Amino acid sequence: MRSIDxxxxxxxxxxxxxxxxxxVAMAQAAEAPKEDDSFILICCLGPFLLIALGFAVFGILxxxxxxxxxxxxxxxxxxxxxxxxxxxVLRERASIEHFGKDPLSxxxxxxxxxxxxxxxxxYASVVFSPSHWQLxxxxxxxxxxxxxxVIHRVISxxxxxxxxxxxxxxxxxxxxxxxxxxIDTAEMxxxxxxxxxxxxxxxxxxxxxxxx
Amino acid sequence: xxxxxxxxxxxxxxxIAGKVITQNLGVVGGSTVRAKHIGKDIGALFKNIGxxxxxxxxxxxxxxxxxxxxxxxxDASARGANAIVNVRFATSAVTAGASELxxxxxxxxxE
Numbered sequence: 001m002r003s004i005d006x007x008x009x010x011x012x013x014x015x016x017x018x019x020x021x022x023x024v025a026m027a028q029a030a031e032a033p034k035e036d037d038s039f040i041l042i043c044c045l046g047p048f049l050l051i052a053l054g055f056a057v058f059g060i061l062x063x064x065x066x067x068x069x070x071x072x073x074x075x076x077x078x079x080x081x082x083x084x085x086x087x088x089v090l091r092e093r094a095s096i097e098h099f100g101k102d103p104l105s106x107x108x109x110x111x112x113x114x115x116x117x118x119x120x121x122x123y124a125s126v127v128f129s130p131s132h133w134q135l136x137x138x139x140x141x142x143x144x145x146x147x148x149x150v151i152h153r154v155i156s157x158x159x160x161x162x163x164x165x166x167x168x169x170x171x172x173x174x175x176x177x178x179x180x181x182x183i184d185t186a187e188m189x190x191x192x193x194x195x196x197x198x199x200x201x202x203x204x205x206x207x208x209x210x211x212x
Numbered sequence: 213x214x215x216x217x218x219x220x221x222x223x224x225x226x227x228i229a230g231k232v233i234t235q236n237l238g239v240v241g242g243s244t245v246r247a248k249h250i251g252k253d254i255g256a257l258f259k260n261i262g263x264x265x266x267x268x269x270x271x272x273x274x275x276x277x278x279x280x281x282x283x284x285x286x287d288a289s290a291r292g293a294n295a296i297v298n299v300r301f302a303t304s305a306v307t308a309g310a311s312e313l314x315x316x317x318x319x320x321x322x323e
Contacts, residue, residue, distance in 0.1 A: 069262070072262060073262055073263060076262060077262060077263040077264070080262065080263065080264055081263070081264070084264070108225055108226060109225050109227070109229050112229050114230060115230075116229040116230040119221060119223050119225075119228055119229060120221060120222060120223065121222040121223060121224060121281070121299060123277065123301075125270060125273055125274060125277070126265055126270055127265065127266045127267075127269035127270045127273065128264070128265055128266070129263060129264070129265075129266055130263050131262055131263030131264075133263075134263055154263065158265075161265070179225055180224050180225045182224070182300075184301060184303065186303035186304075186305075186311075187305060188266075188269055188305070188311065199266055199269060201269070201270075201273055201303065203273075203277075203301060203303070205224060205299075205301060206224060207223040207224050207225045209229065
């Protein structure tokens with residue numbers, strides 16, 4: 001993955017380049033006869049026009065696609081959630097079969113007397129978001145107050161997914177047990193929608209332990 | 213996933229089972245601030261409509277966390293530790309679109 005520094009450098013370079021090129025164009029135009037006024041205008045406004053065009057294209061696409069995808073969310077978001085739930089049940093069953101029990105625990109390991117070969121950190125995370133349709137339902141629910149089951153379902157599936165990924169990580173790394181499991185939830189704010197949380201990150205971590 | 217990095221054991225329990233902590237070398241930490249590029253963000257925006265997992269964000273945070281841990285481990289090895297115990301993680305959204313990931317723990321020597 002390219003670092004932020006590299007991206008900033010590219011952006012600055014391209015900005016400088018556009019300023020330079022418009023400067024050169026203006027210098028050329030100054031030498032040329034007066035008829036080329038429109039040329040200067042285009043050169044100066046070129047980058048801005050391009051940006052405006054980009055916004056316009058995005059706006060048109062958005063107005064076309066947003067309703068379609070809203071309806072898509074209305075039909076499929078609940079179905080997708082149910083599918084993920086049933087998948088999770090199967091995966092959970094598989095890993096419990098592998099370990100012989102649920103490997104995750106919040107115990108600190110004081111109950112282990114000896115025979116430990118190795119320990120190490122194990123972590124897994126998932127970023128989960130409700131669909132716009134589910135957010136609308138939640139918003140309507142908020143008017144009346146009380147329990148908001150739509151969001152609750154989304155969050156609990158996300159949390160179960162993070163826990164299951166932790167089990168799978170532990171299985172892949174060959175741990176026998178995962179101690180002191182913590183589950184953190186953090187809000188993610190997309191750059192496009194600075195107001196309001198649209199996604200949550202669930203992060204699960206613990207200490208893997210191997211008996212020798 | 214590596215569980216021993218540069219000869220340093222990293223755990224989030226207070227002690228390491230089967231080992232004795234001989235020296236406390238202080239709190240070590242590592243952090244990183246990351247943002248995704250606009251293409252991925254727009255992708256996530258479209259994905260948001262169907263709901264469910266946003267893979268671009270998950271990958272981003274996974275990479276950042278690995279980097280934060282690597283920095284913490286570098287800090288600990290500079291202090292001459294051979295283990296980090298009681299590791300914790302914190303996440304904060306510094307500005308919209310960027311998040312800070314912070315990992316911290318206690319550097320110790322164990323025998």
